[in-house]
Every structure is written in C-alpha cells, then in structure tokens.
Amino acid sequence: MMSGKVLVLHGPNLNLLGTREPEIYGHETLADIDNALREHAVLEGWELASRQSNHEGELIDAIHAARLDGTVAIIINPAAYTHTSVAILDALNAFDGTVIEVHLSNVHKRESFRHHSYVSLRADGVIAGLGSQGYHAALDAVIRKG
C-alpha cells in the first residue's frame, strides 16, 4: 500500500466555520473537518498535516515548507484568497507535487467575484459545493494517485 504525506491548508476566516452561515458552509467546525480528514488518512496509511491561517504570508510559508519536507500533495481551501492572491498561486507553482483546490460552497452559484480563482491556474483538480466531503474526495484522489 503506497503511503505519503499530505498538507491541508485552510485560508482566512475558516477558523470561524460552524458559527455562521451554516446554509452555505455547513455546521462542522474546522476541527471537526481536520479530525475526520486525519482519521481518513491514517486508515489509509497516510500522514496528514493541516494548517489554517488568516495571513497570506503564513499560507505561503507553509507551501514553501511543503516543498522541502516530503509532502507529496497539498489540499487547499484558499477562501477569499482564492479570488485575489497571485502570491499564493506563485508559491503553489513552485510546489512540484499534486495540488487540489477545495471549496465548501459552489462558488459558481454565488457572487460573480467568487467565480474566478487564481489558484485554479495551478490546481490539478478543483472540488466545489460538496461541503466537507469535498476535502475527503480530494484526499481520496491523492491516495489513489499514490
């Protein structure tokens, strides 16, 4: 059974998940999501690290660290930085592994400014609108790719 190391990155305000707008983002907290993802990875013999930050530079630093620590895939929900950050795109372009972009909501059914993603220019796959199951679908894809 192949195994590897996956990094899950959550962008700004996702630390507030579960507190507001459950009709858009669900009722789970970020801790609920991270705990379920870690259990999913361990059951498959994979290692999973997760990080949430409200600061663009911290997310970029985490991507840079992943280049050097054996991480084979990054699953990222950039939140609002999806639509604004060339800097995060540039950092992801310097990462040679698999990149999967995840959004809890279907951004294409929302405000027009959410329809564009800089990160999608690098992402190997994009999953949107499946809630927290989107993270698990991304992890399954990474594990199947090996």
Ligand SMILES: O=C(O)[C@]1(O)C=C(c2cccc(Sc3ccccc3)c2)[C@@H](O)[C@H](O)C1
């Ligand atoms: O759907 C997503 O996961 C998304 O990446 C997440 C976003 C987002 C935006 C604001 C807050 C939150 S998390 C949250 C939810 C409810 C209350 C407080 C914070 C996520 C949006 O910026 C993006 O356009 C879409």
